[in-house]
Amino acid sequence: MSDKKYMSLALDLVKGTLGQTSPNPAVGAVVVKNGRIVGMGAHLKAGDAHAEVHALNMAGSEAEGATIYVTLEPCSHYGKTPPCAELIIQKKLARVVIATTDPNPFVSGQGIKKLEDAGLEVKVGVLQEESDHYNRAFFHFIKTKTPFVTMKMAVSLDGKMATNTGESKWITSEASRHDSHRLRHSHDAILIGAGTVVADDPALTTRLETPGKHPIRVVLDHHLRTPNEAKLINDKAAETWIVTTGEQRGSEKAKRFDALGVKVLYLDSHRIDISDVLKLLGEYGIVTLLVEGGPTIQDSFLRSKNIQQIVAYIAPLIIGGEKALSAFGGLGMNSLADALALDIDKVAEIGKDIKIIAHARSD
Numbered sequence: 120m121s122d123k124k125y126m127s128l129a130l131d132l133v134k135g136t137l138g139q140t141s142p143n144p145a146v147g148a149v150v151v152k153n154g155r156i157v158g159m160g161a162h163l164k165a166g167d168a169h170a171e172v173h174a175l176n177m178a179g180s181e182a183e184g185a186t187i188y189v190t191l192e193p194c195s196h197y198g199k200t201p202p203c204a205e206l207i208i209q210k211k212l213a214r215v216v217i218a219t220t221d222p223n224p225f226v227s228g229q230g231i232k233k234l235e236d237a238g239l240e241v242k243v244g245v246l247q248e249e250s251d252h253y254n255r256a257f258f259h260f261i262k263t264k265t266p267f268v269t270m271k272m273a274v275s276l277d278g279k280m281a282t283n284t285g286e287s288k289w290i291t292s293e294a295s296r297h298d299s300h301r302l303r304h305s306h307d308a309i310l311i312g313a314g315t316v317v318a319d320d321p322a323l324t325t326r327l328e329t330p331g332k333h334p335i336r337v338v339l340d341h342h343l344r345t346p347n348e349a350k351l352i353n354d355k356a357a358e359t360w361i362v363t364t365g366e367q368r369g370s371e372k373a374k375r376f377d378a379l380g381v382k383v384l385y386l387d388s389h390r391i392d393i394s395d396v397l398k399l400l401g402e403y404g405i406v407t408l409l410v411e412g413g414p415t416i417q418d419s420f421l422r423s424k425n426i427q428q429i430v431a432y433i434a435p436l437i438i439g440g441e442k443a444l445s446a447f448g449g450l451g452m453n454s455l456a457d458a459l460a461l462d463i464d465k466v467a468e469i470g471k472d473i474k475i476i477a478h479a480r481s482d
């Protein structure tokens with residue numbers, strides 16, 4: 120088999136573990152000796168063993184003289200686990216094939232150098248684009264220290280998220296709504312505005328037939344109007360954070376949330392600036408953030424240019440009505456030149472709907 124084939128297998132392990140390794144990247148490794156796979160492994164949880172360790176443990180003595188395929192440059196620094204580059208040298212592998220170098224500027228290339236200095240053959244860049252695509256959120260976080268923002272939209276063909284009477288359940292199909300729960304599973308946090316809490320009283324939990332991971336529920340709430348009896352305050356099903364402004368510090372309402380076990384995060388400013396919110400969530404280690412609106416929140420992310428990815432579920436429905444809520448409210452962009460330009464990654468039919476995944480075009 121070719122290098123690409125074995126790297127593709129390592130990337131399958133990445134696909135399978137996406138989201139559960141946060142704030143670390145998802146990594147896969149495959150060890151091959153004389154054309155036979157003798158070990159494979161994936162990083163499963165931040166703080167646990169790296170993919171190479173699992174694969175080399177499985178390979179045992181077969182590792183000597185073998186080739187290891189790994190989707191990310193083996194680490195060379197002592198983090199929570201000893202450096203994998205050292206381990207690969209100790210186990211006397213002959214060859215190392217890497218998809219992509221570490222995005223962290225402080226360590227990028229050091230692992231490769233260690234391996235080459237020890238006399239191993241190293242090949243870099245096999246299926247690099249695919250590997251970078253899977254870990255785009257991690258790479259964004261390393262670069263910006265703010266979460267990679269995916270915005271979910273569930274709209275009719277004419278872009279409405281509710282009728283003019285506010286009816287919205289359901290616009291998209293059961294299959295789409297199920298799929299959007301898988302999105303929640305793979306995100307560290309999900310963000311909505313207080314308006315959606317009041318209007319929808321959503322649980323924002325991941326409800327799949329096989330139990331999924333619940334994202335941390337983040338509510339942007341300038342005036343702390345999230346009701347006590349809201350599901351996401353009372354259901355204790357998942358963590359809930361409320362982000363508000365500095366002037367709320369010590370207020371009766373804030374004390375109420377403390378008493379209910381809800382984490383209240385305070386912005387320094389007296390207004391809710393999305394870039395400040397993202398910086399704060401980044402400080403708390405949120406690498407992937409799913410924004411589920413409502414229209415005001417969607418607009419604030421749009422105008423502050425803080426959207427990296429869109430996942431849109433579009434139903435074959437025309438709702439019409441100038442008063443019917445569109446997915447984006449607020450002021451929007453004045454000129455087409457300022458509109459969020461996207462590159463479409465995938466279009467698929469889902470139930471009776473269309474699902475579009477697109478990423479913000481980098482300038």
Ligand SMILES: Nc1c(/N=C/[C@H](O)[C@H](O)[C@H](O)COP(=O)(O)O)[nH]c(=O)[nH]c1=O
Pocket residue numbers: 273280287288289290291292295296299315319320321322323324411412432
């Ligand atoms: N109205 C539609 C949606 N509406 C989604 C709402 O904005 C909100 O995210 C849900 O009410 C979440 O509530 P909970 O977590 O399920 O309790 N989402 C969809 O995918 N399709 C639709 O038709």
